[in-house]
Amino acid sequence: MTYVLFDIGGTKTRVALSEDLETLSKVESFKTPLKFEDGIKKMIETIEGMNPGKVEAMAGGVRGRLNEEKTGIDKEIVLTKWAGKSIVDAFKKKYKVPIFIENDAAAAGVGEAVYGAGIGAEIVAYHTISTGVGGVKIERGYIDDYSIGFEPGHQILDVDRTILGDDITPTLENLVSGAAVESRFGVKPYEIPQSDLLWNELAEYLSQGLRNTILYWSPDVVVLGGSMIIGDPRIEIDVVRKCVVEALDSFVECPFITIAKLGDEAGLYGGMGILKQRL
Numbered sequence: 391m392t393y394v395l396f397d398i399g400g401t402k403t404r405v406a407l408s409e410d411l412e413t414l415s416k417v418e419s420f421k422t423p424l425k426f427e428d429g430i431k432k433m434i435e436t437i438e439g440m441n442p443g444k445v446e447a448m449a450g451g452v453r454g455r456l457n458e459e460k461t462g463i464d465k466e467i468v469l470t471k472w473a474g475k476s477i478v479d480a481f482k483k484k485y486k487v488p489i490f491i492e493n494d495a496a497a498a499g500v501g502e503a504v505y506g507a508g509i510g511a512e513i514v515a516y517h518t519i520s521t522g523v524g525g526v527k528i529e530r531g532y533i534d535d536y537s538i539g540f541e542p543g544h545q546i547l548d549v550d551r552t553i554l555g556d557d558i559t560p561t562l563e564n565l566v567s568g569a570a571v572e573s574r575f576g577v578k579p580y581e582i583p584q585s586d587l588l589w590n591e592l593a594e595y596l597s598q599g600l601r602n603t604i605l606y607w608s609p610d611v612v613v614l615g616g617s618m619i620i621g622d623p624r625i626e627i628d629v630v631r632k633c634v635v636e637a638l639d640s641f642v643e644c645p646f647i648t649i650a651k652l653g654d655e656a657g658l659y660g661g662m663g664i665l666k667q668r669l
Contacts, residue, residue: 391409391444391446392407392408392409392442392443392444392445392446393407393408393409393411393445393446393447393448393449393661393662393665394406394407394437394442394445394447394448394449394485395407395408395414395448395449395450395658395659395661395662395665396433396448396449396450396451396657396658396661397450397451397452397494397497397498397657397658397660397661398422398429398433398450398451398452398453398469398472398477398494399422399453399494399657400422400453400468400469400521400522401421401422401521402419402420402421402422402654403419403420403421403422403429403432403433404417404418404419404654404655404657404658405417405418405419405433405436405437405440406418406655406658406661407437407440407442408662411662411665411666412662414655414658414659414662416440417655417658418436418439418440419654420432420436422469424469424470424471425471426469426471426472426475426480429472430477430480430481434481434484445485445487446487446669447487447488447489447490447665447669448481448485448487448488448489448490448661449489449490449491449492449497449661449662449664449665449668450490450491450492450497450657450658450660450661450664451491451492451493451494451495451496451497451498451657451660451661452472452477452491452492452493452494453466453468453469453493453494454466454468454469454472454473454493455493455538455539455541456491456492456493456539460478460490460491460492461476461477461478461479461491462474462475462476462477462478462491463475463477477489477491478491488668488669490661490664490665490668492533492660492664493524493526493539493540494524494657495516495517495518495524495525495526495540496526496533496539496540496660497656497657497660497661497664498516498518498526498615498650498652498656498657498660499514499516499525499526499527499528499533499613499656499660500526500528500531500532500533500659500660500663500664501652501655501656501657501658501659501660501661501662501663502514502516502528502613502615502650502651502652502656502659502660503516503528503531503613503663504531504659504660504662504663504666505652505659505662505663506613506650506651506652506656506659507611507613507648507649507650507651507652508528508611508613511609511610511611512529512530512610513527513528513529513607513608513609513610513611514527514528514529514609514610514611514612514613515527515528515603515604515607515609515611515612515613516528516612516613516614516615516650517542517599517600517603517612517613517614517615517616518614518615518616518619518650519566519567519568519596519614519615519616519617519618519619519625520567520568520615520616520617520618521567521568521569521617522543522563522567522569523542523543523562523563523566523567523599523616524540524541524542524543525540525542525543525603526540527540527607527609531663531667532667542562542599542602542603543561543562543563543567544561544562544563545561545562545599545602546559546560546561547560547561547562547565547595547598547599548560548565553565553595554574562595562596562598562599565592565595565596566592566595566596566599566618566625567618568617568618571588571592571618575588579617579618579621579623580621580622580623582623583623584622584623584624586623589623589624589625589626589629590629592618592625593625593626593629593630593633594633596625596630596633597630597633597634597636597637598637600612600630600634600637600647601634601637601638604634604638604642604644604645605641605642609645610645610646611645611646611647611648612645612646612647612648613648613649613650614627614630614647614648614649614650615649615650615652615653615656616650619649619650620649620650620653627647627648627649630647631644631647634647
């Protein structure tokens with residue numbers, strides 16, 4: 391039996407196969423096409439190039455807010471030409487099998503909870519700090535119920551606008567994401583040396599968002615992933631832990647905060663976890 395797993399991001403798309411829903415047998419990646427039709431065509435070409443044999447089911451994550459039916463993207467600021475299109479229907483023209491889609495951060499959270507840094511924890515809060523900021527609450531390996539999805543990156547932090555000014559919405563994402571850093575300072579985050587105090591400032595901003603996560607979601611563990619956390623240079627996890635403890639100010643005990651283990655393949659592992667749960 392062959393299972394197809396995918397992770398459609400704003401920059402890259404990853405496709406993988408699994409025979410046992412425990413390990414990845416083949417993984418391919420490519421730049422995400424901006425046009426929906428080109429993206430689906432490229433994904434199918436990539437899958438077929440892996441010689442998958444008989445496909446039993448498919449699952450994975452996609453950037454953006456999903457529609458109510460979870461067949462595709464409802465709203466999206468990067469993959470704008472994917473919005474309003476059914477990824478599930480497009481795939482089913484080729485593969486008449488069960489197909490499951492979640493938001494990419496949610497899928498990655500499942501991967502980390504089931505296969506990665508959150509193994510053994512009942513309640514996992516996963517945040518990815520990369521080009522943007524996303525996250526999900528995982529309970530016992532399952533994505534927690536929601537009405538409109540999880541958007542921790544859009545929480546307001548800089549309420550008096552002393553950092554971002556009056557023209558930028560003062561969200562966690564606009565404070566710590568890679569895109570925000572590039573917009574504010576005119577350089578890519580990886581061009582800023584680790585010795586620059588900016589990295590400690592970003593850790594402080596992130597800690598305020600994590601304080602809210604801990605108070606709202608009450609997790610056993612907080613798992614942090616994304617290029618701003620696992621890249622080089624990066625927001626250092628030890629500084630984040632220290633800042634979160636200070637932000638909580640003994641009101642509640644700080645849960646364990648750790649780095650994601652699965653890297654760029656977290657969403658693919660999340661697809662495996664989703665299939666294990668739903669088939």
